[in-house]
Amino acid sequence: MTPPSESRVLAVDVGGTTMKGSVFDEDGRVRHSIVVPSTADDGEDPVKAVRALCRQLRDDAIELGAAPAGIGVVTPGIVDESAGVVKYAANIRFREVPLGAIIRDDLGLPVAIGHDARAAGVAEAVAGAGRGLDNFLLLPLGTGIAATVVLNGVPVPGAAWSAGEVGHMPIHPDGEPCSCGQRGCLEVYASAGGIARRYARLGGAPGLDSESIARAATVDPLARRVWDAATHTLGTALATLTLALDPACIVLGGGLAEAGAQLFDPVRETLRAALAWRSPPALLRSDFGARAAQLGAAILARRAAGLAVPDSWGAPRP
Structure with missing residues (x-):
């Protein structure tokens, strides 16, 4: 297991326009980011695109010198977070997608699947306006x-x-x-x-x-x-x-x-x-604007990996 002092987590925010992925370090700072267009409107398989982004993010984290401890992926729609299933998300063409199991099989990491707005709420509650x-x-x-x-x-x-x-x-x-x-x-x-x-x-x-x-x-x-x-x-x-x-x-x-x-x-x-x-x-x-859901995904990833989330983890620095 990756030692907590060196733990990094992956966070992916799947949106209707773009998909954003980041590597967060143990202090809640972004060390690496990827932004790619969403494939929701071009006829390609949106699940395939999410899997590719997660794998690329994992590989990038390893190249940066630290294997990730876990990953959080958040999407819009109706998301059963306990089962890791995106039940319905019109903007990204997901229906009954067992995303948690898919990403876990791909990466071999603890996975948290969340709703993007609820994940943003987690970020604001831990370190933001709430x-x-x-x-x-x-x-x-x-x-x-x-x-x-x-x-x-x-x-x-x-x-x-x-x-x-x-x-x-x-x-x-x-x-x-x-x-x-x-x-x-x-x-x-x-x-x-x-x-x-x-x-x-x-x-x-x-x-x-x-x-x-x-x-x-x-x-x-x-x-x-x-x-x-x-x-x-x-x-x-x-x-x-x-x-x-x-x-x-x-x-x-x-x-x-x-x-x-x-x-x-x-x-x-x-x-x-x-x-x-x-x-x-x-x-x-x-306090985080469009980054809130992704920070929330990182917090969910830390929790899934059994890592502590201190108050103000990921808060903007003065």
Whole structure:
């Protein structure tokens, strides 16, 4: 067994757009990273691509001079973490995939399989914006939108491992169609992927991502319309979640949170206006942004390998 003083772990975040892998050292610092495009939309076998990335990451870690002690792999969708099975993930075309057993057979390492949003919640609870809080709500805003409800520092998985699929809340019941088959879902309007698709569908220049649309919102009326719809829809959804869950704070993460005040200010205003009889919870930016799920995967890998996870492990250094 690799001595704890030399232990490194592998972490893989499988997303709808890219797959990100990193080697973490014993202090929670990234020593090596790989980012590759997701194969979810090009007809290739997505499981094969994940396996290839995990093997490459293992080989790279060994070349760096330390055999890894374990690996954590996180995905979107409905993930049975206890069985290591991705039951359904539309964005990456997974259905009943026994990913834990597959990666364990490939690498011969302890494996933790997790949900990307819940893993991000683990990272925020251990070392980020939720550190020291008994309960909080985390929403990573990426290709889609999921939420993590953290109670006593532990993400809530739900009875069928599908808690937190708030991206498919029908905020606009008669609204635009969603890939899930419903209409008016939150992520159609307020995810990074949804913003880009709406802008193009409504006649905007094709190929612009959400970051470009946010920048264009000051001069492009259509970009402004799409951005305003996103922030208002997100604020409305957060008001509903606040009334149901009463979180101590709400943490926004993912790539879309990088927009800063341009996102947070109108979302805060919508949230405040929708809670007429109570104060809104604090709305905070993730300490890790788009890296949160991957850090959470590393924490899950350490736990799977029987390694301690000290408070603030992986926290950003000043």
